[in-house]
Amino acid sequence: KNQVEQSPQSLIILEGKNCTLQCNYTVSPFSNLRWYKQDTGRGPVSLTIMTFSENTKSNGRYTATLDADTKQSSLHITASQLSDSASYICVVRGGSSASKIIFGSGTRLSIRP
């Protein structure tokens, strides 16, 4: 069964600290993996996309990694800011059909001053 599992479910850290969010998937075949940021009351916004051959992708203070062999991805946030408080969703595309876009349930990140 195609699944995307994220951990932790929620995380609280102090402003300025770093954190890492995890994503494990069993989606096959694999096309690409994206991380989205979803602010409260808003729709998700794409942060990064990685294909099979890419193992690192950065977007400012966000760095995503992908290990296609172990089917794991992580999102590392450096020097966190209050505006990083949001849900982070890992999304894996498993094929050409739109029904093969599998969403994780997200990690709820809270940054405390």
Place this chain on the structure above:
Amino acid sequence: DVKVTQSSRYLVKRTGEKVFLECVQDMDHENMFWYRQDPGLGLRLIYFSYDVKMKEKGDIPEGYSVSREKKERFSLILESASTNQTSMYLCASTPTRLAGADTQYFGPGTRLTVL
């Protein structure tokens, strides 16, 4: 910037009512999607459309229908709303069906409560 708009941010309806949720995108995207988002669950696909008048069922189509009469507009219809359809509904669009061009642009969501 791509803009995806949804007709309402919040809706409260009664059980049995017919409910229309509208989504409009302004970037001539081919594909449009309707998802629902519930706590602890990932987004679940209700329906998607890859062209005008074309639609395909997603993972949870029961109790829903859709309409795409124009390329920019994709409507989700709850024929007879039930309390278990209380949820956040998100519309999204993508430029094409190609995997590399499949960044989904989401609307702000409609929080529907069915009493």
